[in-house]
Amino acid sequence: MREKARRLIRALCNIDEVYYLNEAKKKVSDAELCVMYALDDGKPHSQREISREWLVAKTSVNTIVKRWEKEGLVTMVPIPGRRREMHICLTDAGRSYARQFLGFLYRAEDRALEKTLEQYSDSFIEVIEFFGASLKEAFDEEGECGENGSGSD
Secondary structure: OHHHHHHHHHHHHHHHHHHHHHHHHHOOOHHHHHHHHHHOOOOOEEHHHHHHHHOOOHHHHHHHHHHHHHOOOEEEEEOOOOOOOEEEEEOHHHHHHHHHHHHHHHHHHHHHHHHHHHHOOOHHHHHHHHHHHHHHHHHHHHOOHHHHOOOOO
16 A cells, blocks of 8 residues: 555656656746736636635735736635735736636646546546545544654554
């Protein structure tokens, strides 16, 4: 079981590495890429949602959004019933920038996914989602027990 877990985690790290190396080529931070990727789905998102779903520090999201707002790439729209929270939306210029910037990434993802789907069904996505949820649950269950550092059970 341990070796299978290591293989899976190494595979996930390899995926992260591919994104990281391409971010460096495009001269953007991981946080900027995550925020742009999140916003490019055409739906409004709050800074809190982006921070939580994409694991980007709230301060980083805030800094990026403020800069992009000044550059005319995003607009802020009040969320009804929420005092200080705003939805972030790409402007036309922001959508154009995102398409130009993320185009290479989407094309690479599409090619890799197409190749993967030729060999495996798309259920592998559900499997990875299930593993992620199960791993979170297992970590949550460890709670205090995981803090003793024994690593045995």
